[in-house]
Amino acid sequence: MKAMLLKQIASLQDNPEPLTLADIPVPEPAPDEVLIRVNTCGVCHTELDEIEGRTPPSVLPMVLGHEVIGRVAETGDRVTKLEVGDRVGGGWIFKSTGEDNENLSNEFVATGRDANGGYAEYMTVHERYAYCIPDCFTDNEAAPLLCAGSVGYRALKLTNIRNGENLGLTGFGASGHLVLQLARYLYPKSPTYVFARSSEERKFAIELGAVWTGNTCDKPPELLHAIIDTTPAWRPLLAALKCLRPGGRLVINAIRKEDGDKSLMAEIDYADHLWQEKELKTVANITSHDIKAFLEIAAAAGIRPEVQVYRLDEANKALYELHAGHVRGAKVLAVGDSVRTR
Numbered sequence: 067m068k069a070m071l072l073k074q075i076a077s078l079q080d081n082p083e084p085l086t087l088a089d090i091p092v093p094e095p096a097p098d099e100v101l102i103r104v105n106t107c108g109v110c111h112t113e114l115d116e117i118e119g120r121t122p123p124s125v126l127p128m129v130l131g132h133e134v135i136g137r138v139a140e141t142g143d144r145v146t147k148l149e150v151g152d153r154v155g156g157g158w159i160f161k162s163t164g165e166d167n168e169n170l171s172n173e174f175v176a177t178g179r180d181a182n183g184g185y186a187e188y189m190t191v192h193e194r195y196a197y198c199i200p201d202c203f204t205d206n207e208a209a210p211l212l213c214a215g216s217v218g219y220r221a222l223k224l225t226n227i228r229n230g231e232n233l234g235l236t237g238f239g240a241s242g243h244l245v246l247q248l249a250r251y252l253y254p255k256s257p258t259y260v261f262a263r264s265s266e267e268r269k270f271a272i273e274l275g276a277v278w279t280g281n282t283c284d285k286p287p288e289l290l291h292a293i294i295d296t297t298p299a300w301r302p303l304l305a306a307l308k309c310l311r312p313g314g315r316l317v318i319n320a321i322r323k324e325d326g327d328k329s330l331m332a333e334i335d336y337a338d339h340l341w342q343e344k345e346l347k348t349v350a351n352i353t354s355h356d357i358k359a360f361l362e363i364a365a366a367a368g369i370r371p372e373v374q375v376y377r378l379d380e381a382n383k384a385l386y387e388l389h390a391g392h393v394r395g396a397k398v399l400a401v402g403d404s405v406r407t408r
Contacts, residue, residue: 067092069186070381071127075119078389083382084117085130085185092188099190100148101140102156105402107184108133108209109376109384110240111298112158112321116179117385120322124180132158132177133212134184135205136402138196145193154196156184157212157357161192169351176351185381187401197357200365210371210396211364214240215248217352218294219360221319222248224347225292229253234293234309236261236282236302238271239388240396241319244371245294246274248360251367259286261302263391270372270394290314298324300331304339312342319349373398 070085078084095101113130115121123130134156138148148154160177162168177183177191199208218241227233233249233256235242246258260271260279268279278286282302289311295302296319303323306316334340363369372395376384384397 067187068378069129069182070378072117072123072130073127075117075122077118078114078386082386085382085385087379090186093182093190095140095142095190097142097144099142099192100138100145100154100196101188101190102134102136102154102196103139103188103402104134104136104184104186105400106135106205106209107131107399107401108213108240109381109388109397109399110213111388112213113178113385114298114389115322120324121179128179129182129184129186129189130178131184131186131399132156133209133214133398134177134189135199135208135212136184139188142193148193148196153199155199155208155212156189156191156196157216158352159195159354159357161195162354164194164354166353166355169353174351184401185378185399195354197354197361200361202365205402206373206375206398206400207371209398210240210244210373211361211369212357213352214396215244215364215369215371216357216360217241217319217349218245218296219248219363220352220356221245221294221317221349222252224317224349225294225315227253227256227292230255231291232257232259232288232311234259234261234286234290234306235271236293236295236306237297238262238267239296239393240371241296242294243270243274243395244369246271246276247369248363248367250275251363251369259290261305264393266394285309292317294319296320298322300327304330304334307339307344307346310344313344315345315347317347317349321351371396375400
């Protein structure tokens with residue numbers, strides 16, 4: 067099968083084409099796994115963290131990719147819930163304990179980091195972590211829901227926001243544009259304020275229903291009850307803390323932060339950034355329960371990801387554009403011979 071392989075850790079700045087197109091054997095599913103013929107795989111910022119070594123693969127070479135949509139091509143001997151031909155998705159969680167806190171378990175195995183992922187024509191996944199996809203979504207639309215949308219759902223839950231309270235989003239990429247749609251459905255009386263460097267991203271946020279947009283360090287007209295940070299940098303974190311109301315909560319939805327502006331954290335001021343019972347919470351991985359719940363909500367809410375589509379052999383191009391900040395919605399790789407449409 068064709069696959070895009072990461073063979074070594076490298077900076078995107080030094081090596082803008084870190085993945086190599088290769089022919090590798092089609093994997094065989096274990097007794098409790100299914101083999102998926104991949105149609106579409108989303109491109110996530112976490113792949114940049116893997117490539118550049120902030121959360122490196124446990125082995126190399128590795129097939130990246132954890133927003134996977136495809137069809138079951140083969141089932142292991144102990145698989146009981148899925149059949150050949152079923153349309154399924156796979157997310158960041160390849161397997162774990164199945165418990166409520168499985169995202170925090172030492173048994174957590176990440177798709178595309180600890181086990182080969184979806185930048186390939188086939189991949190395997192444990193039956194428990196293969197999710198049936200609602201028919202209302204095309205493959206291209208469904209792929210970002212498996213991570214950007216589902217981890218955004220987890221982040222939104224962790225804000226503890228109530229309907230009518232002010233929500234902020236700093237960074238407006240794949241996850242942000244889905245969280246905005248989700249928040250408008252779950253908390254219709256809560257105004258959403260978006261902080262983003264790009265004027266195009268700010269314009270997109272207004273199109274999706276944000277009541278205000280500004281640059282990363284701009285001040286909104288009101289203080290906010292909660293803010294979700296999806297950026298790889300530290301400056302937005304400091305700016306967001308200043309925009310919280312007393313008792314407000316900042317949720318950092320990023321598996322790693324880059325070191326480029328880390329020195330700014332030396333400027334943190336207790337009175338301005340942290341005092342008055344402000345809280346700081348991080349999102350750690352994701353659970354299967356989050357993905358299942360979000361897929362149902364996304365279908366009911368009519369959430370629609372906006373996607374840019376690339377061929378599998380254009381994965382390096384998609385990743386470099388993501389690294390450079392050229393984002394409107396989500397990026398996906400059309401891996402299969404025929405991507406399903408409604």
